[in-house]
Amino acid sequence: MDKGYEKEVFKSISLKASVAKKFNSYCKKLSMSKSMTLLLMLEFFEDNGISPTESMGPKMQTLENLIKKRINGVIAILKDIEKGQTKPTVAMMQSLFQEAEPKKQPLILEKKNTEEKQPKYQERNQQDL
Known part of the structure; x- marks a missing residue:
């Protein structure tokens, strides 16, 4: 019933x-x-x-247009979030990491000195022979 x-x-x-x-x-x-x-x-x-x-054509087109408008609204919100929040935050983080990185200065090593001295030493040995 x-x-x-x-x-x-x-x-x-x-x-x-x-x-x-x-x-x-x-x-x-x-x-x-x-x-x-x-x-x-x-x-x-x-x-x-x-x-x-009636045919459903105009009603379905209206629904489709409404969905497209809402999707465009969501895209606009995401772009605004990216511009207003994400990009500035990334820039701040990068600047912090750049300042935190030690400046790369060439270290004075004895290898350079020994490399320069070795060929001279070898030349002397060859001259002595």
């Missing part, structure tokens, strides 16, 4: 046999009674302001 409609009387509606067969199979898919299925269909059309004779 349909909840809330138990005490209502039944009225008959005349339908063509092919339409009645299609409607019965649709009711079985929804697992609802014929009365509730028809009521659900009528409420859908009324709530959405559409008529079965």
